[in-house]
Amino acid sequence: MTRRPAAGRAALAALALASAALLSACGPTSGGPSGGAGPDDAQQVQQMQQKVDAADSAAAQAESDAARPDTDTGTDTGGTGG
Numbered sequence: 001m002t003r004r005p006a007a008g009r010a011a012l013a014a015l016a017l018a019s020a021a022l023l024s025a026c027g028p029t030s031g032g033p034s035g036g037a038g039p040d041d042a043q044q045v046q047q048m049q050q051k052v053d054a055a056d057s058a059a060a061q062a063e064s065d066a067a068r069p070d071t072d073t074g075t076d077t078g079g080t081g082g
Contacts, residue, residue, distance in 0.1 A: 008066025022024050
């Protein structure tokens with residue numbers, strides 16, 4: 001029964017790492033010496049927003065899965081095997 005919370009924690013940890021990687025990749029684009037906001041910047045912002053939305057959705061799903069009681073009805077593989 002400890003498998004679900006551990007899986008939820010692992011999913012949240014993976015989400016945190018992915019979010020950190022996304023945030024560190026959000027550096028300025030080479031838009032010239034002024035670094036002005038151009039079409040590339042707007043497109044990058046839109047892509048990052050989509051990634052953040054996907055990460056939020058994944059986090060919500062992980063929390064939902066972690067809160068759900070363990071109802072695994074598969075065969076028992078930890079028995080005596082005989």
